[in-house]
Amino acid sequence: MLTTLVMLQAVTIVTGVYAVRNDLSLSTLTSRSSPTTPTASPEESPPISVVTAGPVLAQLPARAGDGPLPTKGTLTRQLTDALGDKALGDRVGAVVLDAVTGERLFASNPETGIVPASTTKLVTCAAALAALGPDARLSTRVVQGASADSIVLVGGGDPTLAGPSAKPGSYPRQASLATLASRTAKALKSRGVTKVTLSYDASLYTGPTLAPGWKPSYVPDGNVTPVHALAIDEGRQHPGHSQPRVSDPPRFAAAAFAGLLRKNGVGVAGAVRPARAARGAAELGRVDSAPVYALVEHALTFSDNDLSEALARQVAIKEGKPASFDGASDAIHAVLQRLGVAKGIRVYDGSGLSTRNSISADGLARLLALAAGSAHPDLRAIASGMPIAGFSGTLGNGRRFTGGDSKGQVGLVRAKTGTLNHVNTLAGLATTKDGRLVTFAFMADQVPVNAEPVLDRLAAIVARA
Structure with missing residues (x-):
């Protein structure tokens, strides 16, 4: 069931980003973004060689991702406390789901549509994998x-x-x-x-x-x-x-x-x-x-805007829609409907640069649960492509999961980041201390200051649960 995914997490952390050398010719390099600086999401890590995590592997559970559920009371108390941080602002959506059953373990404003920034790429890539197939090429x-x-x-x-x-x-x-x-x-x-x-x-x-x-x-x-x-x-x-x-x-x-x-x-x-x-x-x-699966991995790991827009257009072509922004939006929605995860998701581009995009925390967490499950192996590159906390892509840039409560969870969270002016989001997978695989989405689009450390803390709480 989830054995493959957990093993994939372990192997990737030890060997690095698929033994990647990230050449700058394929990276989208953007300046750091903050709520007061008019730059767009996302920022990328500098070129990296093979990452070796050493003892981090020992922290990973040997179970198959279906250990006991975390205690809801403790998880709720800790997440509610963290969500009270003023850095998140007044509009926040948060959801944690059990990846095995889809049971909601925690929710705060779960249905509220939030500007997702680059977590939109999870939607685009899932639609591309489902519509085009992992082995398609351009x-x-x-x-x-x-x-x-x-x-x-x-x-x-x-x-x-x-x-x-x-x-x-x-x-x-x-x-x-x-x-x-x-x-x-x-x-x-x-x-x-x-x-x-x-x-x-x-x-x-x-x-x-x-x-x-x-x-x-x-x-x-x-x-x-x-x-x-x-x-x-x-x-x-x-x-x-x-x-x-x-x-x-x-x-x-x-x-x-x-x-x-x-x-x-x-x-x-x-x-x-x-x-x-x-x-x-x-x-x-x-x-x-x-192949598309490798393009998806790159698009997610390095939050590649150009590649994400291309994948969205390819979905439109495959679905018989005009290869335009409107056509891609309609095509992605149609694919998500077939997958049963369209609720709470509406996008107007493939990269997440558009401030018109609206995704609920519940919609994003459920999409990730679908990708993590066994029913759709064609979506597996969603899991393998998301950055690893403290090691790769937009979570390996030296600023994420490096301090405070989140530092101890390096390597135990895979997640996609999102950053625009006044917008910070984080959505991904974590394995709890007892070996349960869960998905999460933490989203805020009225942040007064950079809220990335708070999002890292929230994900770390889930990984420790």
């Missing part, structure tokens, strides 16, 4: 144009596509524009073609490139790139830096591709222009992203 292709010496670069919605300046070695392994150029050049030369005209097709996505509820500063501050179906390095002008973001990601990617073709002995004549690829056009080259 493809970038080159197809034949209208003549033998014309070609079209077709974006498939993979924002992780590595441009010529990206450093190799990141996890998950990225598709490479250089590889696509090499394969395309080889195919062209086999036909005797050594000079082409190049167009690009980014028409897979439709509608506005910025979501409702996004602040105008998000793009210039490097929090996100306008959403396009063709981009390299998540729209960054320089792969290792969050800003500046390029003004026209498809054209930027196509220009880089033209340069790579020339390096492979194929000349490119004239200007590179947008165009629609003909349906059924012969494919000359193709590269595929990492």
Whole structure:
């Protein structure tokens, strides 16, 4: 039942984030956010090598996650006391559920819709795994144009596509524009073609490139790139830096591709222009992203805004909806309805940058319980992707679970963070001291000051229960 999940927790803590080297070419680096600083969620950890936890493994229970339930009275008293901290403000939702049965162990304003910030990514990723399947991949292709010496670069919605300046070695392994150029050049030369005209097709996505509820500063501050179906390095002008973001990601990617073709002995004549690829056009080259489960793990561990928006658009396409913000919102809702966890969840983007998003603590905790259970093994990457307290991703940045009551629970909590102006949220999994696996969601969207330490304390109380 839950044995696999608990073993996964133990193995991940010992070996690190799947033996990850987080290359900056795939990270979303944002400045620290506070209620008084106009920056967006989330912040990411610096590059990390393999994490080894040593004695932390000994703290993990050997049981299969179905030990006795914690004493409700004690849990209620401790959580109620912590929720009284003034740093949380006046609008707080909190829920703790038994992951085995779904029984509510604690609740405070459980049905209240709260601005979730980046905990929205849990919803997006669950919908992507359920709709697309864990092994699906996003493809970038080159197809034949209208003549033998014309070609079209077709974006498939993979924002992780590595441009010529990206450093190799990141996890998950990225598709490479250089590889696509090499394969395309080889195919062209086999036909005797050594000079082409190049167009690009980014028409897979439709509608506005910025979501409702996004602040105008998000793009210039490097929090996100306008959403396009063709981009390299998540729209960054320089792969290792969050800003500046390029003004026209498809054209930027196509220009880089033209340069790579020339390096492979194929000349490119004239200007590179947008165009629609003909349906059924012969494919000359193709590269595929990492599988969706690995993309989900990365999106959750490092709170990747660009990747989350791409996954949301892919859900829309799979569900037969327009590949727009509105289409993705409708598609995600439809998938959640099929899963039986749509109640209390309404989103308007995939990343959680939108202040229009509304999720109840109960809705988020129940989504996590579904992902942790055995009925939907296709959702397992939700559990494996969430940061580990004090070790990885947005919980391993040196500021979380490092002091006070929460310090002793390093490694025993997996959770997704969320931070916007006046918004702090935390939702995830914890194994209690007696070996019971529980899910939790703590959410506040009127915080007067940074409430992250209080959220860490709440999660630590659950892990100690």
